[in-house]
Amino acid sequence: MAMDERTILRNELRWAAGVGAMVGVIFVAILFSSLALHRAPPSNIETVDPQTLHLAGEFTEANLGTHVTPDGQVTTRIVAAQFAFVPQCVVVPQGKPVTLRLSSPDVIHGILITGTNVNTMVVPGYVSQVRTVFAETGDLLMPCHEFCGLGHSEMTAHVMVVPQSSFRPDANGTASCASR
C-alpha cells in the first residue's frame, strides 16, 4: 500500500468522485420520480379551523365518506379524532382516481392504508389530501399511525376497495360501506 501524501490525496479524490457520482445518481432518480412520475409528498397547504370542523363546511357529518360528483370525480372525506375515524369504513372504486381528504378536530393523527402507498399526517388546522388509484380490490386497514393518546391503538378504519361494477353510489352520489 503506497502511502506517500500525494497517493493518499489521489485515492481520496477518487473515492470522493465516486461518492459524488453515487449521490448524483440518487438525486437524479428522485428528481425523475418527482417531476416525471409525480411522486411527491402530500403538500397542499390548506387550512381549516379545527375548533369548528364538525359544525360547518366540508367536514360536517353529511359530507363525510365517499361522494361522486356528476362528472365522476370520487372524493372521500374522513375526520380523524381521538380515538376513531368518521366514518369507520369507507368504500372506494378499484382502478379510478380517488381523492382522500382528511382533517382532525383535536390532536395530531396520521394514516396509512395497508398494501398501498397512501400515507399522510393529519394535523389539526390543515386538510390533508392524497390522490391515489387503488389497484386491487379488498378490505384494507386504515390505522392511525401517529401517537394521539392512550386510545391510539384502537383507532383503525377500513377501506373497502370494490370493483367498479359493484361501486354504486346513491342518487346523491354517496357511497357507503353499508349500501355498496
Next chain:
Amino acid sequence: MLAARRLVLAHLWTAFVVFAAAAVLGAWQMWVRSPLAAPFSTPDNYYLSVTAHGAAMAYVLTTFFIMGFGYYVAETALERTLPSMRWAWLGFALAIFGTAMTVLTVLSGRASVLYTFYPPLTASPFFYVGLVLVVVGSWIWCVLMILAMAQWKRANPGRPVPLAMFATVSNAVMWLWTTAGVAVELLFIVIPASLGLTETVDVGLTRTLFSWTLHAIVYFWLIPAYIAFYTMAPQAAGGRLYSDSMGRLSFILFLVYSLPVGLHHLFMDPEHSTGFKFVQMSLTVLVTVPTLLTVFTITASMEIAGRMRGGTGLFGWIGALPWRRPMVLATGLAFFMLWFGGGGGLVNMSYGMNAMVHNTSWVTAHFHLIFGGTVVMMYFAIAYEIWPRLTGRATQAPQLQCAQLWLWAIGMMVMTVPWHWLGLEGQWRRVAHFDYADPAIASWGPWVDVSVAGGAILLASALLFIWNLARFHADQAAKLTPVPPQRYAVAVHPPDHVPAALNGFALWNVVVLVLMAVAYGFPLAQFFIEAPPQAIVHHVDRAG
C-alpha cells in the same frame, strides 16, 4: 491520573444506569406488542414506558455520555485541565436535577406524550422543565468545550487542534444550533400551554420547530462514535489514521449538513409545500457524503493495520485485524449495521418514496440500527477503552466485552430485520397491542415474535455491559498494573499546520446561518405571515 476523573465517571455512570433501565422497558415493550401474553400490559403502562424509553435513550443516555466523553477528550487530547471544574459540575447538577424531574413525572403517568411531545397533547410542566434543565446543563458543556479549544489554540498558536477535540467542539457548536429549535418550541409554546397560560397552539409551527432539532440531534449522538472511528479504532487495531484532513472535513460537513434538513421528517405533513420539502431533501442527500468519506478513511486505516499485522491480498488484511479487541470488533459491527441503517435512511429521505414507509416499523428499524447499532455500540467500545484510565485498573476480561458486543449486534439484527419487513407490510407505529386475530395482520405474528427474541438478546447484552463495567471497580488486584495514558490515532502524515477553516468553526457558523435561513426561513415565517387556525391544548395530566 485524570483530573476530571470523577466528573467523567459521574456523567458516564448516570448515562449507563439510565440506559440499562431503558433497555428493560424496551424489551418489555417488544413483548407487549407481540402475540405473546405480557404482564402489566395496559395502554397506560405501554405509553408511559415508550415515553420513558425514548426520553431515557435519546436525551439522558446521549447527553450525559457526550458530556462525560467530551470532558475526557478535552483533558486527554489537549493535555490540559478543563477551563472550569466548578462550571462542569454545575452543568452536571442541572442535568441530574432535570433528569430526576423528568423521570419522576413520566413514572407518575402525567407525561405520556412520548419523547417527541406531539403538541397539542400536553404533559405536566415538570416533564418539559426537567428536559430543559438537561439541555441547559449541556449548554454549559458546550461553552466549556469551545473555551477549552480556544485556550489551547492561544497556548499553541498555528498548531492544528487534535482531531478528537476538533470533532468534540464541532459537536458542541452543532448542539447549540440544534437545540435552538426545541428550546423555542418548549419555552415559548409548550411550557406556557402546559401551565395553562395558553389554551391553543399552532401545531404546524411546533412541528416545524421540533424538526429543526430532530435530524441534527442524531448527529449529536453520532459524533462520539465517529470520534472513536477516527481516533481510537485505528490505534486499537495497531495502525495509523489514513488522513487527518479527511476527518476534519467530515466533521465540518456534519455540522453544515445535519441542520438544514429536518423537514425530511415532515414529508407527509400538510403544512409545508413540496418546494421546501424538495430543498431540504436535496440537502439531505448531501448528509450521506461525510459518512461515505468516513467509511473510506476508516476502512483504509484498518487496511494499514491489517497489512502491518501481516495480512496480504485484496481482503486478507481483514482477517489479520485484531478482532478480539473490543474497539476493533465494535467498529466492524457498527459499520455493518450502519450500512443497513443508512440504506434504510436513504429510502426514508427519498421524497415521494417516504410515503411507502412513513410511520411504519421500517422507520423504527432504521433509527434503532443507527442509534443502537452504531451510536450505542461505539459508546460501549469507548467505555471499554477509557474505563481502565478512569479507574486506574487494567482491562478486564476482553472476551466478556467482545461477547457483549456480539450479543448487542445479533440482538439488534434479530430485532430490526423483522421490523423492516413488517414496515413494508404496513405495520404502523406506536401501538400498544395489535389484534392478531384480524386476518389482515395475522401473518405478522411470527415476525413480531422473532423481534421479541431480539429484544431479549439486547437486554441480556445491556446487563452484561453494566456487569463488565462494574468489574473494573470491584477488582482490587488489577490496580497494580499500570495503565498507559490515552493515545489517539496518529495520521500517516500528521499535519504540521492546517488552514484556519479546518482548525476552527467561525466560517462554518456563517455557512450554517445562511443554509438555515434558506432552508427554514420561509417554512417558519409562513406561520407568522398568515397564522393558521390553532388547535386546542389537550392536557394528558388532568383527569377528564
